[in-house]
Amino acid sequence: MDQNISKLAGLIKNSPRTVVVTGAGISTEAGIPDFRGQNGIYRKLGEDRVMRIINIDFFRRQPEEFYKFYRQYFHFPPVEPSKAHVVLADMEKNGHIYGVVTQNIDNLHQKAGSKKxxxxxxxxERYVCPARHCQAEYETSYVDNYPEVVPRCSQCNTILKPDVVLFGEQIYSYIDAREMILSARLVIVIGSSLTVYPLAGFVREFSTFTQDLVIINKGPTYMDHAAQIKFDTNHTGDLLEKVNRLL
Ligand SMILES: [Zn+2]
Known part of the structure; x- marks a missing residue:
């Protein structure tokens, strides 16, 4: 393990551009449940049901039912970034990593201070007015304190949409995310088993051009065979802290 820690530090030092890709695993250390994990809502409520309701068509057709469900199950408790988030922000500040592409919607990288x-x-943690001429943005507190189940824009009265990608919608920043990953010399995947596309596809594409892929994840991933180093651990924060000390 220690040998691999110094090896990872060496890879980072020699890499002109390191990009980090994160999934739910990094946020479970901060206390956010993994939707797809053992006690996640996908298991508890059934993936079919979640996909049917947390869906753009359902949102448009039945906003009241959508918001009842969304408020009950997709409401994050207030949590602080984990040690891993904080160390990654520090690494970015010091020029050791270029940026982060994340599958998580918890805003914890940004809260920890990561810029890119x-x-x-x-x-x-954000809601948007989908009216094309308006597009006002709101924080969670506006929706929490809204007197009705379905929150509306204070400027144009349009029903607000959570600023998250619903089933049936395209991911955000597809081109930017792909480009950031493919432009890297080293990609470090943290807390993702790389099953969710298209992100998994970007990492696969990256690894066909270069060998410098490192995976930190509890349990196997679909790209373990292609990784230079694989850390199988729940303690990402401690691990990254040790790596950071060597940079
Ligand atoms: Zn509006």
Whole structure:
């Protein structure tokens, strides 16, 4: 393990551009449940049901039912970034990593201070007015304190949409995310088993051009065979802290 820690530090030092790709695993250390994990809502409520309701068509047709469900199950408790988030922000500040592409909607990279973050599934702490002429943005507190189940824009009265990618919608920043990953010399995947496309596809594409792929994840991933180093751990924060000390 220690040998691999110094090896990873060496890879980072020698890489002109390092990009980090994160999934749910990095946020479970901050106390956010993994939707797809053992106690996640996908298991509890059934993936079919979640996909049917957290869906752009359902949102448009039945906003009241959508918001009842969304408020009950997709409401994050207030949590602070984990040690891993904080260390990554520090690494970016010191020029050791270029940016982060994340599947998470918890806003924790941004809260930790990371500047170059591409949240491809959006940000659950923000709501947007989908009216083309308006597009006003709101924070969670506006929706929490809204007197009705379905929150509306204070400027044009349009029903607000959570600023997250619903089923049936395209991911955000598809081109930017792909480009950031493919432009890297080293990609470090943290807390993702790389099953969700298109992100998994970007990492696969990256790894066909270069060998410098590192994976930090509890359990196997679909790209383990292509990784230079694989860390199988739940303690990403401690691991990254040790790596950061060697940079
Ligand atoms: Zn509006």
């Amino acid at each position: 973050v591409i949240p491809i599934h959006g940000n659950a």
